[in-house]
Amino acid sequence: MSVSQPYVSVRGMSFSRGDRLIYNNMDVDFPRGKVTAIMGPSGTGKTTLLRLIGGQLLPDSGTIMVDGHNVPTLPRKELFDLRRKKMGMLFQTGALFTDLNVFDNVAFPLRVHTDLPESMIRDLVLMKLEAVGLRGARNLSPAELSGGMARRVALARSIAMDPEIIMYDEPFTGLDPISMGMIVKLIRGLNEALGLTSLLVSHDVEESCAIADYLCLLSDGRVIGFGTPEELINEGNDEVRQFLRGEPDGPVPFHYPADDYRSDILAGVN
Amino acid sequence: MLGKLLDQLQAVGRSGTAAIEAIGRGTLLLKNSLFWGGPGSAGFYDLLKQIYSVGVRSLIIIVVAGFFVGMVLGLQGYNILIDFGSEAALGTMVSLTLLRELGPVVTALLFAGRAGSALTAEIGLMKATEQLSAMEMMGVDPFKRVITPRLWAGIISMPILALLFSTVGIWGGAFVAVDMLGIDDGAYWGNMQASVEFYEDVVKGIIKSVAFGVVVTWIAVYQGYDSVPTSEGIGKATTQTVVISSLAVLGLDFVLTAVMLGGV
Ligand SMILES: Nc1ncnc2c1ncn2[C@@H]1O[C@H](COP(=O)(O)OP(=O)(O)OP(=O)(O)O)[C@@H](O)[C@H]1O
Ligand SMILES: [Mg+2]
Numbered sequence: 145m146s147v148s149q150p151y152v153s154v155r156g157m158s159f160s161r162g163d164r165l166i167y168n169n170m171d172v173d174f175p176r177g178k179v180t181a182i183m184g185p186s187g188t189g190k191t192t193l194l195r196l197i198g199g200q201l202l203p204d205s206g207t208i209m210v211d212g213h214n215v216p217t218l219p220r221k222e223l224f225d226l227r228r229k230k231m232g233m234l235f236q237t238g239a240l241f242t243d244l245n246v247f248d249n250v251a252f253p254l255r256v257h258t259d260l261p262e263s264m265i266r267d268l269v270l271m272k273l274e275a276v277g278l279r280g281a282r283n284l285s286p287a288e289l290s291g292g293m294a295r296r297v298a299l300a301r302s303i304a305m306d307p308e309i310i311m312y313d314e315p316f317t318g319l320d321p322i323s324m325g326m327i328v329k330l331i332r333g334l335n336e337a338l339g340l341t342s343l344l345v346s347h348d349v350e351e352s353c354a355i356a357d358y359l360c361l362l363s364d365g366r367v368i369g370f371g372t373p374e375e376l377i378n379e380g381n382d383e384v385r386q387f388l389r390g391e392p393d394g395p396v397p398f399h400y401p402a403d404d405y406r407s408d409i410l411a412g413v414n
Numbered sequence: 415m416l417g418k419l420l421d422q423l424q425a426v427g428r429s430g431t432a433a434i435e436a437i438g439r440g441t442l443l444l445k446n447s448l449f450w451g452g453p454g455s456a457g458f459y460d461l462l463k464q465i466y467s468v469g470v471r472s473l474i475i476i477v478v479a480g481f482f483v484g485m486v487l488g489l490q491g492y493n494i495l496i497d498f499g500s501e502a503a504l505g506t507m508v509s510l511t512l513l514r515e516l517g518p519v520v521t522a523l524l525f526a527g528r529a530g531s532a533l534t535a536e537i538g539l540m541k542a543t544e545q546l547s548a549m550e551m552m553g554v555d556p557f558k559r560v561i562t563p564r565l566w567a568g569i570i571s572m573p574i575l576a577l578l579f580s581t582v583g584i585w586g587g588a589f590v591a592v593d594m595l596g597i598d599d600g601a602y603w604g605n606m607q608a609s610v611e612f613y614e615d616v617v618k619g620i621i622k623s624v625a626f627g628v629v630v631t632w633i634a635v636y637q638g639y640d641s642v643p644t645s646e647g648i649g650k651a652t653t654q655t656v657v658i659s660s661l662a663v664l665g666l667d668f669v670l671t672a673v674m675l676g677g678v
Contacts, residue, residue: 198551220555224453228553239548242539253552256454256559298548305552 151176151309151341152197157206159189159196164401166192168365169206174358179335179342181352183387184362187400190345191236193362194311197343198233199223211308228257232307236314238294240286240301246273247282250301257305272300275330277323291318299327303334309341310334316348328355349388353377361387440636447561447635454554460563468529468564468631469571473578475528476521480512480579483520484586487511491587492595501597505606508587509580513610513619517580519667522626525572526659530634533564534655537638538648546639561635568631569624576623618674622667629666630659 150173159167166189174180182190195201197208199215208215213226240249250269254260260268273279276296286294295315302310312331316324332355334340346352352359353373361369361376361384369376369384376384402408450456487508495501537560540546546556584606591597610616634655641651 195547200547200550221453224550224553224555226553227551228453231551231553233548233551235544235548237544239544241545241548242543253554256552256554 149176150174151211152343153207153209154197155207155209157196157203157208159192159201159203161192166365167196167203170366172360172367172370174341174343174360176341177335177339178357179331179344179355180358180360181344181346181356182360182362183346183349183352185387186347188362188364190362191313194233194313194343194345197311198227198231228253228305230308232302232305232310234295234299234302234310234312234315236317238286238291238298240289240294240298242286245283245285246278246289246297249286249297250304253301253305268304269300272304273297275303276300277326292320292323295319296323296327299330306338307340309343311343311345313345314347315344316346316351324351331355349390353388363387436640439640440632443557443561443636443639444565444632447557447565450558450562452555452558454549454552455558456560456563460559461566464563464567465571468533468567469575472525472528472571472575475524476575476579477582479520479524480517480582481586481589483516483579484508484512484583484588485590487516487583488587488590488595492591492597501591502601503605504587504591504597505584505602505604506609508591509584509606509610510615512580512583512587513615515667515671517583518576518619518623518626519663521576521579521623522572522630522663523660525568525575525626526630526634526656526663529568529571530630530655530659531652533568533631533634534638534641534652535648537561537564537635538641538643538651541639541641542643542645542648561639564635565631568634569627572627572630573620573623576619576626580619621674622670625666625670626663629662633659633662 152174154170154172157167157170158165182193184190192201196203197210197215199218202216206216210226211230213222215223215226218226240246241252244252247269250272251265254265254268258265270279270282273282276299278293278296278300281289281293281297286297289297295318299312299315315327315331319327328351331342331344335342344352344356356373358371359369359373359376360367361380363383368387369380371380377388380388488504491504491507492501495504495507537546540560546560549556549559588602592599592602637651637655637658638648641647
């Protein structure tokens with residue numbers, strides 16, 4: 145596979161939740177070895193997109209190729225193999241295993257998937273924890289962590305198996321400036337050192353522009369802008385510029401789809 | 415008028431299809447999680463851990479309940495049998511009642527309340543906090559990792575707990591009959607030994623409690639896995655576990671008893 149080929153390639157993908165069409169015939173490519181920030185209004189389906197790529201949700205139609213494998217049609221066993229060997233995902237909530245302490249959480253994928261001796265697992269876990277600055281917290285249980293600490297432990301866990309692609313779902317929310325700077329550095333570092341493909345869902349325009357090679361803007365089930373941060377800021381259309389500048393009025397809707405406001409209010413009067 | 419009737423008919427139909435769908439999903443879950451092997455399958459250690467939390471932690475409630483039930487049986491049986499002058503048969507009555515019926519059934523009901531509800535809540539919470547999703551994304555199958563050891567822990571623990579319940583109950587009966595009411599020691603134990611048969615009474619009781627173990631644990635893990643991942647949804651699923659598995663145990667008990675006695 146050539147280097148220039150995208151790592152994730154979505155074609156003609158549609159996905160709906162109940163009556164609501166979240167993606168409508170969407171095409172998008174995420175380049176190999178780059179950091180792509182996925183941005184868009186809350187509720188557009190960014191988390192949903194990551195779950196579709198990870199094979200946790202099935203699209204109604206279309207293909208989702210991850211490194212040459214069409215995820216929606218993979219048999220269960222091959223899907224699990226693909227995830228184990230190539231994917232890492234950082235969940236919005238951290239999703240640490242509450243019955244294991246910090247050390248065992250990070251060690252979990254290593255213990256399940258490898259036959260490494262315990263001494264080597266220890267070294268690996270401590271390395272990953274050191275990278276997120278929490279080596280000293282290894283004996284705490286998830287309940288004893290703050291939200292930001294939990295996210296960092298989860299990050300350490302998702303890189304434990306050295307995946308080829310990591311999907312970060314809002315890694316910056318709830319982090320103090322120092323941890324944030326550190327995570328930004330870590331994400332970039334992983335990318336440069338290991339050639340990882342990173343997909344990063346974030347609401348933080350400034351941070352995303354600083355860290356990402358490409359921005360992918362979603363709204364209303366489509367890609368409204370894809371390009372380097374400079375390209376989008378300078379040459380993007382109205383929608384894109386509205387979003388990147390954080391203006392409330394413009395073509396991008398702030399509201400969840402609803403009936404006309406006036407008639408909705410008046411309906412209660414009658 | 416007609417519209418309302420149609421609405422009601424539809425509601426009945428919907429709950430019918432919902433129930434059938436639930437049975438289908440439950441069967442799939444059982445199929446996917448009954449056997450070991452698969453991505454990130456749980457190990458022997460995980461099974462032991464679950465037997466501890468499902469079985470060992472239910473010991474106290476089982477022992478205490480068994481003792482009381484045995485004592486009540488001793489007391490009630492004595493008052494019935496004494497009218498016929500056959501209080502010497504009390505040991506037989508207590509032991510047969512416990513081994514054939516009360517041991518397996520009451521243990522299963524207590525187990526549903528104590529361990530089943532805890533299993534549902536635990537799995538439901540794992541789902542709500544995305545721990546199951548996180549596992550999937552690590553290439554670990556939550557069926558094999560989370561459900562399988564819990565299912566087997568329940569199936570293994572139940573007959574052991576039921577036997578323990580019956581044993582303690584027989585002691586409780588003896589405590590009342592022999593120590594308090596003054597029935598002859600030898601009559602209580604001797605008649606019991608003479609009339610209790612290993613296959614007819616003990617083994618059949620064990621078969622029952624294995625069946626209850628499967629049913630109760632299956633319902634518990636299914637309710638947890640299928641719960642709506644919110645605090646309300648988990649609360650509802652926990653209640654459902656206790657209600658459905660209690661009814662299932664009582665219904666199944668009748669069926670199994672009828673089949674084993676060959677009377678129906
Ligand atoms: N389990 C679900 N069942 C039904 N609808 C859902 C479910 N999860 C999400 N949705 C709907 O799908 C849409 C997209 O959700 P998603 O979580 O992907 O949004 P998001 O872009 O990640 O938002 P945020 O930035 O707030 O995290 C939302 O409008 C939501 O209402
Ligand atoms: Mg989201």
